[in-house]
Amino acid sequence: MFRPIRSTALLLALGMTVLAGCAEQGAAPGRAGDKLATAARQDADEFLVVDCLLPSQVRKLGRQASYLAPRRPIKTSVGDCEIRGGEYV
Structure with a gap:
């Protein structure tokens, strides 16, 4: 049952x-x-080609004199620009 x-x-x-x-x-x-x-x-946005402004480099002249080189503009992908520390629009 x-x-x-x-x-x-x-x-x-x-x-x-x-x-x-x-x-x-x-x-x-x-x-x-x-x-x-x-x-x-x-x-997909990481592969867009943009105008990237890389940060300046520190250059030395001898022992005491150092200066910042101008920022370099390049055309590269968004991902590469971010990796290199640049700014893009």
Whole structure:
């Protein structure tokens, strides 16, 4: 007498668990897709060619005299400009 009730309850619990798991899987890719698209746009921005102004270099003349050389403008990618410590617009 208890066997059909147990198996029915077990089957019902298993079915609800599967449905809950599928519902979570259905909601997650939408949010993950938005994050992936945003990340892809940010990665693509690093390859844009920009006018970069590199920082000046410290030059020395002898033992006591030192000065800052002028800043050098170059055309390079955003990622390379950031790595080299430059400024870009």
